[in-house]
Amino acid sequence: MKKYLIILLVVFAVSILFIGIGCRENVLPIEEEGLDEELIDLTNRTPDDGYPFWSPDGKKIAFETDRDGNWEIYTMNADGSGQANLTNNLAEDFIPSWSPDGKKITFNSYRDGNGEIYIMNTDGSGLTNLTNNPADDGNPSWSPDGKKITFNSYRDGITEIYIMNADGSGQANLTNNPEADDSDPFWSPDGKMIAFESNRDGNWEIYIMNADGSGQTNLTNSPAASDGTSFWSADGKMIAFNSYRNGNWEIYIMSIDGSGQTNLTNNPADDGFPSWSPDGKKIAFQSFRDGNGEIYIMNSDGSGLKRLIEEE
Numbered sequence: 649m650k651k652y653l654i655i656l657l658v659v660f661a662v663s664i665l666f667i668g669i670g671c672r673e674n675v676l677p678i679e680e681e682g683l684d685e686e687l688i689d690l691t692n693r694t695p696d697d698g699y700p701f702w703s704p705d706g707k708k709i710a711f712e713t714d715r716d717g718n719w720e721i722y723t724m725n726a727d728g729s730g731q732a733n734l735t736n737n738l739a740e741d742f743i744p745s746w747s748p749d750g751k752k753i754t755f756n757s758y759r760d761g762n763g764e765i766y767i768m769n770t771d772g773s774g775l776t777n778l779t780n781n782p783a784d785d786g787n788p789s790w791s792p793d794g795k796k797i798t799f800n801s802y803r804d805g806i807t808e809i810y811i812m813n814a815d816g817s818g819q820a821n822l823t824n825n826p827e828a829d830d831s832d833p834f835w836s837p838d839g840k841m842i843a844f845e846s847n848r849d850g851n852w853e854i855y856i857m858n859a860d861g862s863g864q865t866n867l868t869n870s871p872a873a874s875d876g877t878s879f880w881s882a883d884g885k886m887i888a889f890n891s892y893r894n895g896n897w898e899i900y901i902m903s904i905d906g907s908g909q910t911n912l913t914n915n916p917a918d919d920g921f922p923s924w925s926p927d928g929k930k931i932a933f934q935s936f937r938d939g940n941g942e943i944y945i946m947n948s949d950g951s952g953l954k955r956l957i958e959e960e
């Protein structure tokens with residue numbers, strides 16, 4: 649029961665504090681003043697949908713939802729139709745990531761009692777545990793050639809970015825930074841770089857590094873606020889991310905040298921988890937502007953906002 653309660657806390661009441669247990673939050677982290685409110689909401693809450701991830705052909709979006717009473721991975725058409733549950737499991741399943749060939753989806757699952765990265769076919773069949781490690785592992789991101797997966801692991805007692813082959817072999821620490829948490833990796837489209845978030849400077853910032861872990865560089869340099877959850881544009885020129893610098897979560901974009909940081913959402917509710925469409929024209933994201941977490945899309949300049957999922 650205690651373990652179940654901990655999982656609930658991770659999933660529903662997540663704050664920056666919980667990133668340190670090795671599996672990054674799958675709803676937007678809330679700053680401390682919002683924590684009590686979120687905990688009270690546990691008793692009378694509405695379904696949340698989040699963490700959209702566009703398929704490589706642009707036709708579908710994978711996402712996480714707790715509409716069935718626990719977190720599941722769903723897919724839908726990019727217009728919001730055809731929503732289907734892929735995981736159908738009482739454990740918590742969240743943070744989907746589509747393989748570059750479009751044939752597989754990796755995600756986090758707690759079905760073995762700790763966070764593991766699973767892989768499945770896009771119809772939910774062929775389920776396999778890739779990490780098989782008693783520590784929490786999560787937040788998979790594929791290399792563009794489909795041969796490697798980078799992810800978070802807490803196996804060293806702090807969150808580090810790991811890399812493995814796509815069959816789960818050859819797991820190795822990339823960040824090697826035992827002084828701080830490094831999490832939420834995202835591979836660049838040319839395969840040469842990995843973006844991630846780190847609190848090594850005393851607050852969360854977006855970093856990039858070479859795919860071998862060298863050259864770790866702070867891109868956001870926004871010391872007053874948390875920045876996280878990067879998603880690279882398909883042309884490799886831009887990174888979308890979450891930032892709390894305006895007093896609520898907003899989606900920002902920037903060039904990959906950190907210049908031109910621009911707020912796209914400009915809404916007092918929390919917005920986060922951006923996913924760029926493969927053609928670069930749209931960004932799918934999660935927003936709480938209607939009171940619960942729902943998936944929206946907008947043009948990549950912030951215009952043309954549209955809600956894809958409606959739930960009361």
Ligand SMILES: [Ca+2]
Nearest residue numbers: 719737739741
């Ligand atoms: Ca589930």
Ligand SMILES: [Ca+2]
Nearest residue numbers: 763781783785
């Ligand atoms: Ca594990």
Ligand SMILES: [Ca+2]
Nearest residue numbers: 852870873875
């Ligand atoms: Ca920051």
Ligand SMILES: [Ca+2]
Nearest residue numbers: 897915917919
């Ligand atoms: Ca906002």
